[in-house]
């Protein structure tokens with residue numbers, strides 16, 4: 001249940017890990033690369049693959065406590081123990097700080113920035129019934145950020 005490109009877990013692994021942590025309070029952080037299509041078009045698909053691997057490493061290094069997953073395409077997830085929203089926010093800031101420090105170039109970024117990520121998260125008590133809602137909340141938060149151009 002690993003993603004062959006990055007070696008981290010895949011979507012099924014995320015579901016399995018949530019169920020294994022039933023009744024625990026968890027944070028789910030979803031991460032999506034901005035303008036990845038343009039990155040591939042400008043740098044080539046193999047370099048796009050390299051960026052995906054580099055980001056998997058970066059997310060792992062900046063969120064040491066988390067388990068990581070590639071959900072498909074340019075989407076990643078991190079799952080970690082998280083007692084409250086303040087902790088979740090701290091983790092999200094930690095990730096964005098790590099990305100700024102890494103300063104990956106993106107030659108076709110429309111805002112002439114390096115690689116940027118959209119990040120959204122939610123806290124939930126793990127259960128098969130709560131997970132879909134937690135996922136939807138994190139996904140909505142991510143797309144609010146993406147649409148704001150943050």
Ligand SMILES: Nc1nc2c(ncn2[C@@H]2O[C@H](COP(=O)(O)OP(=O)(O)OP(=O)(O)O)[C@@H](O)[C@H]2O)c(=O)[nH]1
Pocket residue numbers: 005032033034035036037038040044045046047048049052072073074
């Ligand atoms: N290099 C590489 N590219 C991939 C892989 N899987 C998906 N993609 C590419 O990821 C891109 C995702 O495109 P979109 O979903 O439009 O995402 P985006 O360009 O980041 O758009 P925004 O998120 O709205 O900024 C597509 O061009 C896919 O071809 C992969 O394994 N390797």
